Amino acid sequence: MRKIEVVQNILDANNATAESNRVTLDSHKCAAINVMAAPGAGKTSFILRTLDLLRPGIRVGVIEGDVASTVDAEKVQNAADAIVQINTRYMPESCALVADMVDEALKKLPLAELDLIIIENVGNLICPSEFNLGEDRKIVIASTPEGDDKPLKYPMIFSDADAIIINKIDLVPYVDFDIAKFKSSVRDLNATVPFFEVSSKTGTGMAEWIQWLRQQLPGK
């Protein structure tokens, strides 16, 4: 019982900080999305395509979460209006971003000059679903080589998603991925979430995603 109590205290404290992050973002009319996926699903490539299609009209800051390295931040730094890298390796939670880390990152970003924050979470389909960050929308990316059974095995992250990206759609001819089966499994968990079938590599399907994302932005 001791450990469960500690975990509950951590989650309560996290929710309070997430709410405070939300207030900070709202006060700057800045939206935020939390992009979550398994390692190698293509989060960074998807964010790069998104930045290319939003900017310069929409000003975007990126928070990069990784256990270690600055590989992703280096890829994104010239494509975003501002960027902060978070490495979680030596933090009490290493398997996901938590609201405290985002609070620290927001302090380093010029929020008054930004319209949107894209948070790239740590590559993981489990832990990130436990920690609200203060984001407006939770985005989950599933990639076709992972297989169509992921919603059955990692239900929490799919249940809470506000949009689901099916990435690497260009690989469908070479892998076993039944799109209808995948969507049906998600529907059992989440009745209304929209799907966007994209290839970050070729750009296929990105226009529909960008149209949806623009509708979520409050505008300054």
Place this chain on the structure above:
Amino acid sequence: MRKIEVVQNILDANNATAESNRVTLDSHKCAAINVMAAPGAGKTSFILRTLDLLRPGIRVGVIEGDVASTVDAEKVQNAADAIVQINTRYMPESCALVADMVDEALKKLPLAELDLIIIENVGNLICPSEFNLGEDRKIVIASTPEGDDKPLKYPMIFSDADAIIINKIDLVPYVDFDIAKFKSSVRDLNATVPFFEVSSKTGTGMAEWIQWLRQQLPGK
């Protein structure tokens, strides 16, 4: 500090149970491997190929770890000599198997009649590296569509690996995966670990892996 103390207590307790699991396995001359990978890297398909090549000469029990569902256990049940499914969703640790869960599973397996236990860990490149289970060897599977930068971003799991499987080698023509770069990044973390380039789909490269695995088995 409170939280870090609790985490240390949990890891110490886990190591004690892992040691006890090891004694149990040794007393039955039963080896165990812990198979770790990101979601969708192909752990289950790789285990199915392995079972097909080892049995009936080697008798194998499988412990399937998943957050939710019995999808993998259903795929494996007719291919193994015995199987136990563990669902971690409502456990204090949901993002990895821990030694206690394996202890429970070992009690359900006919160890005297088995030569090898294959533990399929929860799909995750972070949490499983923190918990010893009492296994003889740690096996990490990386799949080519995930990209070659995973050792930089998830160094702990690659540092501790006793063998690294590069799976979905058949997809190399369609994805950006530089095998030499991947191996070089691993070498910076782990000077001696052997690599096996395989396709669980086509069977390519499985013979070398099986030869290595057989050399790790004590025999009854």
